[in-house]
Amino acid sequence: MGAPKQKWTSEEEEALRRGVLKHGAGKWRTIQKDPEFSPVLSSRSNIDLKDKWRNLSFSASGLGSRDKLRVPRPKAPSSSPSPSPQLLLLSAPNNVAEASPPEDCEKSPQDDKTPSPKFSMILEALDELKEPNGSEVATICNFIEQRHEVQPNFRRLLCAKLRRLIGVNKVEKIDKSYKLTDSYAKRALAPMKDPSLKKKDSAKSSKAAKGLGQLSPALDAAEAAAMKVADAEAKSHLANEHMMEVERIGKMAEETESLLELASELYERCSRGEALTILQVAHREF
DNA sequence: ATAGGGTTACCG
């Protein structure tokens, strides 16, 4: 209604980065109170910092995005921390994964064969776990993760997609759960596997098992085994993600070091009166 | 106070 949405300026972004470097991620209040960043981040709350950092982390690890040119702010209602037209750089871009365009050809590890199976995946999941009261996001997410490789921020995307599906009346929301619309559920959608794979009454068991850890003999062995396998798969995915994270941190350390070197070099040259263009800096041609 | 899920606005 009132708030059009305040996009983050590069100054704010960098203040946040430096704040995290100084105090560590998670100390949002401390960062915001720090007199060094306080002037820049005055209009941001500690949760804003947290949210922004989450976004930065996702876009950094989500390998999918090149840098998007970010305009500082289309509309400045009141206080305008307009970036000075001087040589203001070093606003640390979040490309931890790569710094050199010509090299690093390893790409697209998460490319599905199908061009746009995203919706199908969700509809299939919803159809497979036929819960009368709908399935909650965690359940849907879990189900899909066991069938497809998903990106780390999949859960968040799933949320957005579900909302879209609600918009076109394919899905309805009951409390915190989602379920196929009656009219839409009748249509045969995904080519289901052989019926032998289907367990009767899977809805109750999957949800009940989550709530009560030690279920009775009612839970038959096959189902228990299936769940263990599923869990193991999920864990292996997690392990893989952790490996990637470790690798990422390593690269980040390298990047930081070379950035420091670059900064010193730049400082020295500029203080000698040399003029450098951004392009020169970007290509290290100086 | 922080982490995480969920929602809304904006962009391609």
Add this chain to the structure above:
DNA sequence: CGGTAACCCTAT
């Protein structure tokens, strides 16, 4: 449509 960034709400 599809995705993301900013924002909001709630449990721990």
